[in-house]
Amino acid sequence: MPRVRHAAARGIRAVVVATDNAGEAAACGVAAYGFGSLRDVVEHLDGRVRVAPCAVPPRAGEPRHEVDLADIAGQETPKRALEIAAAGGHNLLFVGPPGTGKTMLARALPSILPPLDDDEAIAASAIHSVAGLADPRHPILTARPFRAPHHTASHLALVGGGSPPRPGEASLAHCGALFLDEVAEFSPSVLDTLREPLEERAITISRAAGAATYPARFLLVAAMNPCPCGRYGDPALECRCLPEQVERYRGRLSGPLLDRIDLRAHVPRVPYERLRDEGRERSSEVRERVIGARERMRARTPTRVNADLTVAEVRRHCGVDGETEALLAEAVRARRLSARGYHRVLRVARTAADLAASDPVRGEDVALALLLRAEP
Amino acid sequence: MIALGPADPRYPARLLDLRHPPDPLWIDGDLGALGGRAVSIVGTRRMTPYGARVARELATALAEADVVVVSGLAQGIDSAGHEGALAAAGETVAVLGAGIASYLEEVHGKRRRLAHAIRGRGALVSEFPPGAPAQHWTFAQRDSTIAALGEMTVVVEAPVGSGALITTAEARRLRRPVYAVPGPIGAAASAGTNDLIAAGAARALTGAEMLLAALGLRYATRADDPDDDARVLDALAASPSDPDALARRLGLSTTTLAAIVARLVIRGRIGTAADGRLARR
Ligand SMILES: Nc1ncnc2c1ncn2[C@@H]1O[C@H](COP(=O)(O)OP(=O)(O)O)[C@@H](O)[C@H]1O
Ligand SMILES: [Mg+2]
Numbered sequence: 007m008p009r010v011r012h013a014a015a016r017g018i019r020a021v022v023v024a025t026d027n028a029g030e031a032a033a034c035g036v037a038a039y040g041f042g043s044l045r046d047v048v049e050h051l052d053g054r055v056r057v058a059p060c061a062v063p064p065r066a067g068e069p070r071h072e073v074d075l076a077d078i079a080g081q082e083t084p085k086r087a088l089e090i091a092a093a094g095g096h097n098l099l100f101v102g103p104p105g106t107g108k109t110m111l112a113r114a115l116p117s118i119l120p121p122l123d124d125d126e127a128i129a130a131s132a133i134h135s136v137a138g139l140a141d142p143r144h145p146i147l148t149a150r151p152f153r154a155p156h157h158t159a160s161h162l163a164l165v166g167g168g169s170p171p172r173p174g175e176a177s178l179a180h181c182g183a184l185f186l187d188e189v190a191e192f193s194p195s196v197l198d199t200l201r202e203p204l205e206e207r208a209i210t211i212s213r214a215a216g217a218a219t220y221p222a223r224f225l226l227v228a229a230m231n232p233c234p235c236g237r238y239g240d241p242a243l244e245c246r247c248l249p250e251q252v253e254r255y256r257g258r259l260s261g262p263l264l265d266r267i268d269l270r271a272h273v274p275r276v277p278y279e280r281l282r283d284e285g286r287e288r289s290s291e292v293r294e295r296v297i298g299a300r301e302r303m304r305a306r307t308p309t310r311v312n313a314d315l316t317v318a319e320v321r322r323h324c325g326v327d328g329e330t331e332a333l334l335a336e337a338v339r340a341r342r343l344s345a346r347g348y349h350r351v352l353r354v355a356r357t358a359a360d361l362a363a364s365d366p367v368r369g370e371d372v373a374l375a376l377l378l379r380a381e382p
Numbered sequence: 383m384i385a386l387g388p389a390d391p392r393y394p395a396r397l398l399d400l401r402h403p404p405d406p407l408w409i410d411g412d413l414g415a416l417g418g419r420a421v422s423i424v425g426t427r428r429m430t431p432y433g434a435r436v437a438r439e440l441a442t443a444l445a446e447a448d449v450v451v452v453s454g455l456a457q458g459i460d461s462a463g464h465e466g467a468l469a470a471a472g473e474t475v476a477v478l479g480a481g482i483a484s485y486l487e488e489v490h491g492k493r494r495r496l497a498h499a500i501r502g503r504g505a506l507v508s509e510f511p512p513g514a515p516a517q518h519w520t521f522a523q524r525d526s527t528i529a530a531l532g533e534m535t536v537v538v539e540a541p542v543g544s545g546a547l548i549t550t551a552e553a554r555r556l557r558r559p560v561y562a563v564p565g566p567i568g569a570a571a572s573a574g575t576n577d578l579i580a581a582g583a584a585r586a587l588t589g590a591e592m593l594l595a596a597l598g599l600r601y602a603t604r605a606d607d608p609d610d611d612a613r614v615l616d617a618l619a620a621s622p623s624d625p626d627a628l629a630r631r632l633g634l635s636t637t638t639l640a641a642i643v644a645r646l647v648i649r650g651r652i653g654t655a656a657d658g659r660l661a662r663r
Contacts, residue, residue, distance in 0.1 A: 082636060083625045101657040232657035239431070239622065239657050244570055248427055249457045253492060256656055272658030274624040337648040370637050373644035377625055379654060 010036060011132060020059070022047055026142055027135075028060035033128070033146045071117035073110055076286040080276035084111055087271035087378050088227075089292050092118045093299040094357030095311035097204075097226040097266050099189075099259070099380060102273030103240045108229040111273065112185045115227060116152045117289035120297045122181060126150075130181040133173050133220060151182030153224075157191035165199045171211035171218040176203045179224035189228040190258045200226075201262040226266065229273075230259065240275060268313060268350050270380040299360035312357045317349055324352040330369045351375045383410040383482060383512065396420075399556050400530045404509030410482050411505025415473045419597065420450040422532030422553070424525075424546040425459025425539045430571050431622050431655065433459055433539035435662050436563055438466035440536060443590035445472020447599045450504065452477065452531045454524060455485075455493060459538045459546070464496055473504040475531060479524045480516035482508050488516075507531075522548055529553040534596065536561045536587060540574035547574055550584060559596060561587040566620075610642050611651070615662060618652060622661035 010021055010031045020037040028040025037059040041047045049055040075085060084100060088111055091098040100108040122130065131147045134140045155164055155175040166174030176184060186192060203209050203222035210219045232238040233252040237245040247255075303311055306323055310316075315323065326334070334351070337343040343351065352367070354375035359367045385406035386393045394416040397403045409416070421444055423437060441451045441463045451467040453460040455476035467474035476497065478485045485508070489497055500506055509527060510520060525545050529535050529552035537560070540546040553560045562584035565572020578584035587593060591601040613632055617623065623631075629639040643660060646652045655661040 080626065086636075099658075239655070239659055246428070249429065249461070250491060250493070252656075270654070270658045272624045272655075274627060274659075333645065333648050340648075340650060342648060342650055369644075370641060373637075373640035376644045376647050377640050377654075377660075 010038070011128060032060045033131070071114070071289065073114040074117055075114050075289045075292055078107055078110055078114065079281045079283060079286070081107060081111065081273060083377070084271040084273050085287075085292075086374070087269050088112075088115060089118060089296065089361060090354060090357050090374075090378070091115075091225060091227065091269055092120075093296045093312075093361055094303070094354065095225055095313035096268035096354055096357065097313070098228070098269040098271070099267050100227070100229040100271055100273050101232050103238075103243075103275060104231060104236045106273045106275050108273045109187055112154075112187065112227045112229055113152075114289060115183055115185070115225075116149060118293045118296050119150045119183070120293070120300050122147065122150055126181040129221060133177050133180055136220075137173050137178060139178070149182075151179050152185065153179040153182070154185040154187060157186070157188045159192070159196065161196055161199050164196055165203065165209050165211075165222075166220060167211050167213070169213045170216070171213055173220040174209070176200060176222040176224065177209055177220035180221045181223065183225040183227055186226070186228040188230060190230045190255055192258075194258055194260065197259070197263055204262070204266045228259070228263075228267070232256075239272070242275065264380065267380045268354055269378045271378060295361050298363060299357065302360045302363070312353050312360070315353050315356070320349050320352050320356075324356045324367050326352070326355070326367050326372055327369060330372050334372065347379065351379060354378065383408060384413075385409075394531060396533070397527070397530050400526065403530075404527060406509075408482055408508045408510070408512060409505055410507075411475075411501045412473065412503075413505070415450050415475050415504045416507070416531065418450060419448070420452050420475065420532050421593070421597070422452040422528050422535040422549065423459070423463035424453060424528060424535065424537050424549045425463075426541055426544050426546060426571055426574075427456050427458035427460075428541070428571060429458040429462065429539050430569065431661060432565070432620060433563075433571060434462045437462035437538045438469070438663075440538070440587075440590050440593060441466025441472075441474070442470040443594060443601065445470035445474075446602060447594055447597070448472070449597065449599070450475055452528055454479065454521075454528055455497060455500070455506075456545075457493065461493060461496060463538075464500060468496075468499055468503055471503075474500055475504050476500050476506050477524050477528045477531065478506060478508040478510075479521040480508065481510045481512040481514035482506050483512035484510075484515050521545055525549045526552040529558065530556060532558070534559040534561065536563070536593065537575055537578065537584065538563045539565060539571040540578075541570050541572075542574045542577065544574050547578070550578060554583060560584040561593065561596075563587050610638075611646055614639070614642050614646060615651060618660060618662045622655050622659040624659050628660065 014036045021031055022039050023031045025040035025042050028038045031038035039057055040060050050057050087098055102108055127146055130151055153175045164174050165176050166172055207223040208219055209222050233247040234255050235246050237243040338348050355367045355371040358371035358374050385408050387406045388403045392413055437459045444451050445467040451463050451474040453463045464474045525548035529549045535550055535553040537546050537550050550560045562575040562578045564586045579586045594601045629636050652660055653663050
């Protein structure tokens with residue numbers, strides 16, 4: 007599929023491919039002729055047996071989502087964090103005791119992500135095609151990918167490799183989300199390989215057989231327990247971990263990865279009474295806000311979501327009122343906020359304002375960004 | 383590093399009250415930190431967030447009043463005490479359960495950084511030769527030395543059978559005041575401290591102000607917080623909380639709470655704990 011896209015971009019209007027790939031090729035906007043053997047190709051070109059170009063396969067309908075936000079009781083703040091992540095592309099970490107709904111929250115993410123535009127759909131589908139994961143009946147993805155590799159995943163599985171080079175989970179998540187559940191259980195060296203895609207938004211795999219670069223622009227969502235026994239901070243249970251065990255456990259999610267996480271939300275145990283509360287917002291309503299926020303971003307910075315704003319763009323688009331600015335300046339002076347953290351807070355605040363359809367970044371947006379800040 | 387015998391005029395005078403004063407005492411750091419006003423802060427390694435906050439707060443108040451904080455540089459309450467003193471630019475003394483060189487070689491992570499900071503703002507001391515490894519009995523012995531180095535001893539959190547109770551027992555033998563921080567009934571980390579109070583072996587400590595008054599010093603009170611700020615700080619006094627629970631408890635909207643929290647975070651009164659909950663600093 008990437009080759010057909012490349013050809014189409016250079017003005018080629020018809021291609022000859024294997025029967026199984028004809029649908030994918032047709033979806034790239036060229037006449038695609040599918041054949042089972044070279045003899046059939048010759049017969050077609052000689053005009054003996056004419057074959058019709060493959061029809062553009064229909065797109066699959068809107069996918070049904072596994073979890074709706076309305077299925078999740080309580081957790082208002084974690085839900086807000088998820089909404090901000092989906093809108094602004096901010097990487098997110100959920101921390102909380104086992105069984106409080108961290109996995110469930112993360113799995114609700116696809117239900118609030120904006121739809122793929124055409125270019126994104128082709129780009130994401132192309133990677134699935136190379137990996138041999140495209141559905142021949144619907145080769146073009148209609149929903150953003152949501153990849154959730156297990157914590158036993160290897161380097162190869164996560165970032166790709168092999169000969170010929172094949173894309174890994176990080177590339178399969180391109181234009182979508184990569185969910186690392188129980189992130190502290192991943193091997194630290196495997197996690198470290200995510201540094202490249204998080205910084206470059208692509209992965210280059212070099213092998214004797216040649217190098218390949220696969221795009222890997224994904225939203226990272228991670229979830230973890232607060233400590234090895236999982237009870238730290240649970241008011242009903244006593245944690246049995248020593249402080250240094252807790253610290254080591256948290257340290258597994260270290261440097262480069264943590265540096266790229268904009269949001270952190272604690273996911274507490276929901277009190278029993280609240281498990282049956284009414285009036286929870288549905289994903290479809292939240293998704294409308296996310297789509298609206300994305301449109302505002304596109305109008306300002308067409309190629310970048312808020313998480314990727316440059317420092318100059320932060321200065322231009324994330325102005326706050328004098329009082330809020332003075333408050334932030336005080337925090338930076340007192341070293342309670344690093345320069346990096348300061349810009350990060352403003353990017354997240356920008357997204358919160360976009361979700362509220364507000365042009366100026368308001369004091370309350372900055373407050374929320376500070377509340378959800380990942381830096382200690 | 384130097385080694386001082388009890389006959390040396392520079393030897394910390396309070397240690398001479400012990401039945402067997404360390405001979406010699408190995409010291410790495412500032413000798414001056416051993417002779418002046420000092421309080422010992424001890425407690426369990428398995429502290430709760432509440433214990434962490436109180437140990438830190440007491441140590442900070444002592445440091446601001448130029449009182450040296452003495453402890454054992456174990457994980458938990460000990461470390462929180464040393465940290466609180468250093469955070470207020472005060473001096474602190476760590477009494478080790480192993481030789482100084484051996485300890486520095488073995489320790490890693492946060493306590494390694496802490497040990498080096500203490501060498502620069504106080505002293506590491508040990509009654510064991512520099513290369514001696516830690517053993518079970520060495521800890522019990524240094525627990526007594528901690529009691530002797532402080533004018534008084536504060537135990538912040540200790541379960542039944544905690545090593546911190548060796549320190550308080552020694553302080554009582556030395557007829558030095560002992561204070562215990564009361565904790566919730568049923569919390570294992572406070573069972574030992576609550577027992578001390580119940581038995582009359584320690585006085586219940588109600589805060590930094592009481593501790594400084596006992597030393598004959600004045601507590602530099604902070605300006606009163608505005609009402610809303612005070613309500614949030616009160617609600618976080620016993621333990622950290624997540625924003626949703628806090629907003630419900632105080633009957634505030636999340637937006638209002640976020641604004642108050644932002645103000646308090648920026649002023650350094652509260653922070654987000656490593657698991658994302660809000661905690662008092
Ligand atoms: N807030 C919640 N609302 C509704 N169900 C919940 C909630 N939290 C947990 N559950 C239930 O508990 C199960 C375990 O939740 P899960 O997301 O796997 O927790 P975690 O990942 O935090 O361990 C879920 O499948 C769901 O049935
Ligand atoms: Mg889970």
